[in-house]
Amino acid sequence: MTTSTPHSQTSSETAYGNPDQPDAAPHWTALWFEPQRLRLLILALLLGLAGAGVFPVLSTHLAIGLGISPLWIGVFFALNTLSGVLISQSLAKASDQGLRRVRILWVSVTVSLFGSLGLAYITQYGWLLLCGMIWFGLSSTAQPQLFAMAREAVQEKDAALFQSVLRACFSASWIIGPPLAYLMFEWVGFTRLMWIVAAMFALCLPLLPGLPDGRAILGSSPAEAPTSRRIKWLALMMMAVFAANTMYIVYMPLYVRETLGIGGIVPGLLMGLAAGLEIPIMIGGGAMAHRWPLLRPLWIAVAGGAVFYTGIFLFESVTMLALLQIFNGVLIGLAAGVGISVFQRLMPRRLGMASTLYVNAIKVGSLVGAGLGGVVAQFAGYSMVFLANVVLMGIAALALWQCTRTE
Numbered sequence: 001m002t003t004s005t006p007h008s009q010t011s012s013e014t015a016y017g018n019p020d021q022p023d024a025a026p027h028w029t030a031l032w033f034e035p036q037r038l039r040l041l042i043l044a045l046l047l048g049l050a051g052a053g054v055f056p057v058l059s060t061h062l063a064i065g066l067g068i069s070p071l072w073i074g075v076f077f078a079l080n081t082l083s084g085v086l087i088s089q090s091l092a093k094a095s096d097q098g099l100r101r102v103r104i105l106w107v108s109v110t111v112s113l114f115g116s117l118g119l120a121y122i123t124q125y126g127w128l129l130l131c132g133m134i135w136f137g138l139s140s141t142a143q144p145q146l147f148a149m150a151r152e153a154v155q156e157k158d159a160a161l162f163q164s165v166l167r168a169c170f171s172a173s174w175i176i177g178p179p180l181a182y183l184m185f186e187w188v189g190f191t192r193l194m195w196i197v198a199a200m201f202a203l204c205l206p207l208l209p210g211l212p213d214g215r216a217i218l219g220s221s222p223a224e225a226p227t228s229r230r231i232k233w234l235a236l237m238m239m240a241v242f243a244a245n246t247m248y249i250v251y252m253p254l255y256v257r258e259t260l261g262i263g264g265i266v267p268g269l270l271m272g273l274a275a276g277l278e279i280p281i282m283i284g285g286g287a288m289a290h291r292w293p294l295l296r297p298l299w300i301a302v303a304g305g306a307v308f309y310t311g312i313f314l315f316e317s318v319t320m321l322a323l324l325q326i327f328n329g330v331l332i333g334l335a336a337g338v339g340i341s342v343f344q345r346l347m348p349r350r351l352g353m354a355s356t357l358y359v360n361a362i363k364v365g366s367l368v369g370a371g372l373g374g375v376v377a378q379f380a381g382y383s384m385v386f387l388a389n390v391v392l393m394g395i396a397a398l399a400l401w402q403c404t405r406t407e
Contacts, residue, residue, distance in 0.1 A: 013139035021384070037162070044169035046207075047142055050112065050200035051170075052177020053193060054119070057185045059250045060257075065190060066123060070254070074374015077250060081367035083133040085360045091141050098344050101145045102211050109208070112139035113201040120194030140363060143170070145310060147340055147355040161287050163339040163344075168282040171333070174275030182268035231346055233403035235357060237298065239365035240396035241305060241335050242274030244381050244389035246369030247376075248328075255382035260316055270321055273405055276331025294345065295404055297338040302396045304330030309389035336362075351393055 062068040062076065091104050115135030150166050177280045184193045253267035285297050308327035311320065338357045347354035369392075376385050 031278075036211060039211060040146060041166060041169050043204055043207050044146060044166050046107075046200050046204050048170035048173030049177050050116075050197050050204075051179045052174045053184075053197040053200065054116070055249065056178040056220050056253065056268055057190065057397065058119075059182045060185070060253055061190045063254060066125070066128075068125065070251075070375045072379040073250070074123070074372075074377070076089065076125075076132060076369030077246070078367050078374070079129060080093045081363050081370060082138035085367065087137040087141060089128035091145075096216075100209055101149055102191055104141055104145050104210075105208055105211070106205075108138050108140075108142040108145070109201050111135065112142070113198050113205075115139065116194045116198040116201065119199075120191045135180065140359070141295075144355040144359040146223040147358070159181045161283075162280045164285060164287070167337045167340065168279045171275045171278040171282060171336075171390045175272045175279075178268035178271035178274050178275075179265050182267075186265075204211065222324035230403050231343070233399045234346070235301070235361040235364075237396045237403060238335065238339055238358065238361035239330065240392045240399060241302065242365035243369035244305065244363040244365075244392040244396075245370065246308060246333065246366040246388055247373035248312070248386050249376050250370060251373050251382050251385045252255045252266075252312075254377070255385070256321075260381050266318060270325060272326045273322060274325040274332070277325055277334035278336070281329050281333030285334050294342060297334040297401060298342070298400055301331050301334035302393055302400060304394070306390060306393040309393060311388050313383060313386040313390065327377075356388060 051119065055087070059073055060079075062073050068076070114133060115131060115138075118130070118131040119135065122131050147166065149165060150162055155157070181193060184196065249271070252270070256262050256267050256270075288297075304327040308324050308331060311324040315324070342356065343354040343358040347357070372388060373385050376388050
């Protein structure tokens with residue numbers, strides 16, 4: 001249970017609600033059929049499909065197609081993630097100071113389109129790394145700007161639910177995206193797959209004109225000051241969770257193929273199953289967020305993650321790997337679906353920065369996970385990656401405990 005500041009209610013709390021207290025129940029009428037909101041949901045689905053066409057097969061392409069070792073695969077993902085963090089954080093600050101969010105999205109989607117074609121044809125590691133850093137760096141700005149737009153497009157009482165549904169659209173794309181990506185990778189090759197990904201980004205461009213492009217209210221409020229330490233611990237918790245998630249996504253396909261000797265689309269099916277389970281958990285978590293203490297969904301998420309990674313380390317059958325995806329769905333469904341709303345409720349006057357802190361906490365975690373996973377896989381084997389993930393869940397629990405007890 002989180003603690004609340006003993007001070008009297010500030011004007012910011014009046015406008016945005018005390019972040020430690022449950023909000024009033026969201027109303028459901030006219031929430032989904034407003035054209036701008038529908039456009040945001042479609043954009044989330046298309047951008048998610050594009051990402052789901054690249055990330056699941058990229059490590060396999062680097063290892064099998066280009067013969068790159070696990071350590072250098074980790075370096076590739078780590079540097080690309082670092083590029084994404086630096087660029088998106090800079091653009092988030094600019095967006096909160098008045099740079100139009102739609103303009104950022106135009107650049108992000110256009111660069112993603114051409115960057116996908118670069119990944120398709122470049123085979124030399126150095127140039128591939130440079131292309132990836134540009135592609136990851138600018139494409140990663142789209143998601144936080146979409147979240148900021150979504151937060152500005154709905155009322156406070158609908159925010160958690162709509163953000164969860166928006167995040168669920170990204171997850172929905174991962175139900176069919178990874179299995180189809182592996183099928184296309186096997187049938188037509190990586191190059192043609194990247195052309196399909198580029199087409200997904202191209203479909204996003206006609207949806208950008210006319211999106212809500214509100215500007216942030218600059219300056220700080222008294223309600224933001226007590227939450228700064230909590231935000232740091234919350235960010236550390238998200239980093240640990242998504243460091244583990246990145247290690248799983250990057251090295252699970254290689255573990256299944258090289259250690260368990262199972263080829264084909266099994267890794268894609270496991271990812272798709274997890275994404276399918278995440279969606280109802282995300283939406284349910286968003287709908288119930290107003291009833292729960294602020295951090296309770298994140299405690300449930302970390303507990304699910306500890307069970308999941310312990311099971312992945314202990315069991316080798318495909319059946320058990322599939323059953324354990326329930327706990328993976330709890331972990332990602334709640335951490336990703338409700339996490340964005342927690343950041344925004346703690347930073348109600350800086351929605352662009354709050355959204356980007358959330359996304360960049362995930363990306364810094366991915367950076368750590370990519371580097372750590374490469375070292376562990378190179379020197380201890382793929383199975384030990386999942387034991388390292390159990391340790392990361394312990395770190396996430398410790399950070400969440402500190403966030404809970406910090407006023």
